Amino acid sequence: MEGLPAETTRFIGREAELVYLAGELADARLLTLTGVGGVGKTRLAARLTRSAAPDLADVVCFVPLSPLRDPALLGNVLLEDLRLADQSLLPAEDVVAQWLADKRALLVLDTCEHLVAGCARVVAKLLAAAPGLRVLATSRQPLGLAEERCFEVAPLPVAGxxxxxxxxxxxxxxxxxxxxxxxxxxxxxxxxxxxxxxxxxxxxxxxxxxxxxxxxxxxxxxxxxxxxxxxxxxxxxxxxxxxxxxxxxxxxxxxxxxxELCTPLERLLWARLSVFTGGFDRAGAQAVGAGGPLARDAVPAALDALVAKSLVRRVPDGRGAERYGMLDTVREFGAWWLRRLGPAEEDGARRRHRDFHLGLARRADAGWMGREQLSWYRRLVVEHANFRTALDFCLADRDGPAAQELAGRLWILWYPCGFAREGRRYAEAALALAPRPGPEHALGLWALAVAAIAQGDTAAGLAAARRFRDSTGPAPSPAETMAASYLEGTALCLLGRLDEAARVLDAAPDTREHTGPYEVAWFVATACRSVVHVMSGEFGDAAVVAGRLVDACERRGEHWARAWAGWAAALAADGQGRPDDAVRHALSTIAGKARFRDSVGVAVGIDVLAASLCALDRSDRAARLLGIAQRIWQGLGRPQLGSPELRATRLATERRIRAALGDAAYEEQYAAGLHTDTRDGIAYALATPG
Structure with a gap:
């Protein structure tokens, strides 16, 4: 069950309600628990889900909505919590609806009251598309849909x-x-x-x-x-x-x-911490909470006092790190008090929140291409809601340069972490605020191009890449030149313009030792160059370039680009007639990309694994893997990222497998793969003997 909040204290009472609600949930497709703030709707929904869901659904996902402020991002949040691909041009809600269409699923939407109209619209769409879907919602008011059943959660009885x-x-x-x-x-x-x-x-x-x-x-x-x-x-x-x-x-x-029973400094910290969405750690509390009468070294004691008073709660974050949060009603009181303290105090807290997360994004960008990469991945995903809040503040404040830099530094969140749709939205909004050239503007264009290419909108990615090159001026740095070459070369490769892609990539400087912005560019450009060699039939050159990239990644202890190197190496080995090596490289790609939310990487890895297995006379497994890959591509919205060469390779693999198995056997295995849950499909692929 995805996302269910941990029960850190004993659940008390509600036995009769749980029995009744289990029956209601079994009978209704939309059940909403209503009631005043603090009455226990979330805990009751979580306990009901744990007890009733196993009999009702094969897929269960708990979606906390309190950190979300923009109803336009509801679909994005559902994609995130369902761990679906976000690298698509389809509307997010359509991707979710398609994925749920054939499933027995329970979606728990917690804290809907500030997004009632948006939640009602999305829930109606999902219920219409997915006959096996049930929705359990918590809200201070009903969603207002015809099929909705409501249950008002009463306070606990005092008498026995x-x-x-x-x-x-x-x-x-x-x-x-x-x-x-x-x-x-x-x-x-x-x-x-x-x-x-x-x-x-x-x-x-x-x-x-x-x-x-x-x-x-x-x-x-x-x-x-x-x-x-x-x-x-x-x-x-x-x-x-x-x-x-x-x-x-x-x-x-x-x-x-x-x-009232808090000290003045505890009240001040409570108010300032209310600007966080999705929780915070001690470093964040100090950065945002300190200032004026509250010294930085006094923040930890004040935070511990708020925890002791149950106003702030420790929240497990899955990384073993200490993290904190506030219940919505407590946070709302803090936000109300912050407003009462005056515009300067509220603006100062929000700016410190923005600055803290901008600094975090800078450190993540600087540290991504190294041994701490997986830690940075987990940290960025945990802070996703706060990054949204920081970007929204930049946009509301009309601070274009800050918005552009933050969106640009968060390219990791948009591409490796899998939130391309959201990254493109924020980059476009940031660039619209301040269209003047400069380093921040270039970072915003970098984010826009990376996100568009990750979505498969290659033409838009190429246009953004050329705007990026223009924005770097007449004397760009080697890193900027390499970044522009990567963006243009990748887009040209995916458009099938291989000669142009080769010229652009070959003209780029060698920046593998560069540190700073665009540090990743040499690594992904080198992977692209190897793939261009493959598509041009130059398999020996492709293997050499891929091997060079593998060595560079392994020296750094890097994983994400290393997985792209594995894909390029698998394509080269397959083209050279070395299927055993191709299988080994393909498995390294799938395993590497599965650590992140890089669904494109997983899909291309499974495609080449299927081709390699066909060459080894393991066509049953290859056919099933093509079905598994196709399921992922359907979620992405543009199979093989629209590349004519990759589509041709995929069709050639299918023809070889059909010839080996016969149409009936092929269709049986392919259908089995197509109906396999993505996570199970990845596990099946990784279970392939290397």
């Missing part, structure tokens, strides 16, 4: 119901979280009376209860009850909006009370 004096789930939650805050806490008869009163005062809202229980690390229970009662009684009738439902006022008051 039919069992008489047994504490209800709200009190049980309070006791559990109180024991976490204070190891000495025990729920005896006297404590039960106070805990019952606290939970009643908080209307049984889980988040409010957890925030109150966290105070027991520094307050005795009796004092907590008195302070909380005084706080609520003091606010009765004092400015509360009568249009706001009582439970909304309860949660707002509980969070406000927690805010």
């Amino acid at each position: 119901g039919r069992t008489g004096g047994r504490p209800g789930d709200a009190v049980a939650l309070f006791a559990d979280r109180a024991a976490l805050a204070s190891g000495a806490f025990r729920l005896g008869p006297e404590e039960s009376v106070v805990a019952d009163a606290v939970c009643r005062r908080l209307d049984g809202i889980p988040l409010a209860i957890e925030l109150a229980a966290a105070r027991l690390s520094e307050l005795p229970l009796a004092r907590l009850g008195t302070l909380l009662s005084d706080r609520f009684e003091g606010l009765q009738g004092q400015g509360d909006d009568p249009a706001v439902p009582p439970r909304h006022r309860t949660l707002r008051t509980a969070i406000g009370w927690s805010h």
Whole structure:
């Protein structure tokens, strides 16, 4: 199950709701859990998914939408969380719809209330396209679709119901979280009376209860009850909006009370951290949180205090690194407080957030072609939502140079990490703000060209490549010249203009020892040159160039370009009649590209693996692999990236396999591959004996 949030604390109560909702989910295609903020919709949806999904779906994906602000990117987020190819010219929602069309799938869309219209439109489209799809949504309001069933998640009961004096789930939650805050806490008869009163005062809202229980690390229970009662009684009738439902006022008051009990520096940090989307680490907290009265070396203590108060939560990030986040209602309160602190304070926090992530992008660009490449890949994917926020700030602030540099440095996110569609969108918007030449403008054009080529829009990529070359001026650096040559040469190669591609690539300087912007260009240009040799029938030259690239990548401890070298080497070996070597190289390509989100690399690797296996009389497996590759190409939208030579090679492979197997056997194996899930298909390819 993709993306389900980890349960870091004990799940309490909701037994009856889970039984009822399992039946509803089995019967309905769209089920929306509604309710006030902090009532536990997300945790209930996650627990329901864990218990009910195995009987209902073969594919399960939990999609957190709270970090997303632009509804136009909903399709992109679905692609990301479903781990589908994003290197396509098709609309993102269409790619998702096509992929889901033949699957029993459960899509959990968490926190839809700020994107209701967009979510309703996308869900309606997906349900129409995929008969086996179910959608479970959480939202403070319904999506408003005709087929939607809604269930309002109620606060936890305070009383024990039919069992008489047994504490209800709200009190049980309070006791559990109180024991976490204070190891000495025990729920005896006297404590039960106070805990019952606290939970009643908080209307049984889980988040409010957890925030109150966290105070027991520094307050005795009796004092907590008195302070909380005084706080609520003091606010009765004092400015509360009568249009706001009582439970909304309860949660707002509980969070406000927690805010009052923070020190001024803790409140300031809370407000500043609200600009993050998708979480943050300690370095980010220090960079964005420090300033004015809050010294940089004081941020860690303030952050730890917010964690102790359950206002900030530690979030596992899958890398073993320490990462933090805030629940939406807590973050919203911090954002409200940040606005109250004034425009200068809010703008300063957002600029520091932008600057931190621009610095992160610069370091990733500088460190990509080395031994830390996989770590940078994981870090960039984890920070994806924050990069969106930083780019959106640049665009809203009309800071073209900053937007262009950030989009350009993030070429890694757009190509190796697989988000070409989004990269092209941001690069185009950034370039529209400031069309003047300069280093930032060149970086923006680099990003645009790389993203367009990765999408398979080769003509647009070639046009952007030539704009990039023009933008570098009359005396470009060797690195800029190599970058332009790579972009032009790759586009010309994919358009089938091989002689032109060869001339462009051969005229480029050797920048393999270059460090700095465009460091990658020599490596990918060299891979392209080897492929041009293959397409021109120059297999010996192709093998020599590919071998040179393999050596250079291995000296650096690099993986992504090394996988392209493996593909070029596989094509050369296949052309030279060395199928065993071709299989070995093809497997290195598939394994290397599967570490990233580089679906194009995986697809071309499987294509050449199939061709090599056919030459080894393993045609059954080759036919199935062609089906597996075709499934990936369908998601990409442009088979073989539109290259006439690659398409011709693919058709020639199919003809050889059909001749070896016969049409009926070929179709059977091909269909089996075509209906294999992509991840299973990659595993099948990698299980090929080398």
